[in-house]
Amino acid sequence: MPYYHLKIYHRLSNWFRFLGDPTVFSCFFDLSEREVRGIKDAKEKNQPFYVKKVRLEPQRVVSITVYSTDKSALEYSALSDMQKSEVERNIIRGKMGKNVTKSFFPLSIMPEESHLTIEDLVMAAEFLGLDENWFVATCALQLQEAMIAKLAEKSKISLDKESIKRILNKKEVKVSPDFVPFSEKYRAFSKEAKRLWNINMPELTLGLRNTRNEVLHNGYNPTAEESNFFADYTAKLLRRLDASFKTEK
Numbered sequence: 001m002p003y004y005h006l007k008i009y010h011r012l013s014n015w016f017r018f019l020g021d022p023t024v025f026s027c028f029f030d031l032s033e034r035e036v037r038g039i040k041d042a043k044e045k046n047q048p049f050y051v052k053k054v055r056l057e058p059q060r061v062v063s064i065t066v067y068s069t070d071k072s073a074l075e076y077s078a079l080s081d082m083q084k085s086e087v088e089r090n091i092i093r094g095k096m097g098k099n100v101t102k103s104f105f106p107l108s109i110m111p112e113e114s115h116l117t118i119e120d121l122v123m124a125a126e127f128l129g130l131d132e133n134w135f136v137a138t139c140a141l142q143l144q145e146a147m148i149a150k151l152a153e154k155s156k157i158s159l160d161k162e163s164i165k166r167i168l169n170k171k172e173v174k175v176s177p178d179f180v181p182f183s184e185k186y187r188a189f190s191k192e193a194k195r196l197w198n199i200n201m202p203e204l205t206l207g208l209r210n211t212r213n214e215v216l217h218n219g220y221n222p223t224a225e226e227s228n229f230f231a232d233y234t235a236k237l238l239r240r241l242d243a244s245f246k247t248e249k
Helices: 014-019 033-044 073-078 084-092 118-124 132-154 161-168 182-197 206-218 224-248
Strands: 003-011 023-031 049-051 054-056 061-069
Touching (some): 003 084, 023 049, 023 073, 033 049, 061 084, 073 084, 132 182, 132 206, 132 224, 161 182, 182 224
Antiparallel strands (some): 003 061
């Protein structure tokens, strides 16, 4: 008896509109043919359906991919050195079993390649030793750079080499001919933030700068604690600056 496994891309419920109606994917393993055909029938009738007790609205489903294997994920795990979760990842990546989507959804489901999400990138980067912690930390750290650039532009704060020398009262700034490091921009922006909005920006310590460089440029995979720190640090800073801009208006 074949086992079926689904990868369903779907938009989150209306409760998550504030995130921009993002598309995510959910995976379901070891379904019967009857269950898959029940999902197909409900989708064609534009009716809500359940997969492993998870309710999905047909209008929010973007694509469905169906894989089949001769054994269940648990059976494959018992017969190999792989954990069940690793077996499941290999199935969804198409490394085990086969793609039988067209047997159930020949026309109605769009190809999944059009709907890649952050989860796809996380899975694709696993062989590099990078996991969710690296992606969260990288997003938070890059967001700091975007934040400084956007707010500086909005507030007409120039962060070129000469302006930074003037703001920091320095004769020289550590730069290459065409590049000003983020640490110098951050220090200059922090000083202007204090002057303009009386905001005390957190200090960008040497340890933080070094870890930042390792994550962004050398592929260091941070721990969960480090990743959470970067995310929390950035979120609090954004909220503080957002509140100051709203007050200024």
